[in-house]
């Protein structure tokens with residue numbers, strides 16, 4: 001089997017600093033896959049005109065219907081955090097990868113603060129994502145904060161008392177959700193998502209695990225994600241799989 005030997009990591013930068021320690025991410029991945037070479041590529045600034053192609057204007061329309069919408073709504077931005085179609089982003093970023101690094105020996109990971117999303121035909125709408133696996137895999141720090149649900153009680157408190165401001169609410173639920181400035185948790189979560197991006201290839205397209213303690217658990221709630229980052233472990237099955245390659 002053609003096992004990945006190189007993991008290329010890149011950061012797509014924007015003007016605001018991102019609370020993420022890539023060095024720690026690389027160190028942890030190196031411990032799990034010591035036979036892989038981790039390579040930092042220089043970070044890059046996204047070309048707004050190019051990434052604009054991937055922008056979603058209407059959450060309830062699949063990508064091919066987005067452009068018509070734009071003409072109708074004169075391009076007004078209705079979404080608070082702009083969303084970008086994850087697979088279109090992937091195509092845009094893939095153009096930066098040299099041909100010599102397109103084989104299965106290479107895994108490409110791009111960290112970004114942009115929020116990728118994918119369209120679901122189940123409920124016919126877009127959903128924000130923390131990770132899009134593939135070539136390259138895209139891991140979003142904004143997705144880590146926004147794409148997973150906060151504790152149910154958080155939303156209930158928000159509804160219950162209009163007077164309760166966001167700062168108070170955040171204080172009340174401290175430790176139970178992940179915020180933009182929480183470098184420690186965002187970094188720990190990023191390690192999980194890099195593992196998912198790697199297992200997407202070595203696990204033949206199935207990066208997720210049903211064990212809620214395993215780093216590959218597909219968390220939909222931030223509390224579940226926090227649980228896995230506190231456990232910081234792979235289940236026996238995935239641990240063995242990682243060891244086989246090392």
Ligand SMILES: [Zn+2]
Pocket residue numbers: 209210211214215216217234235236237238
């Ligand atoms: Zn597992």
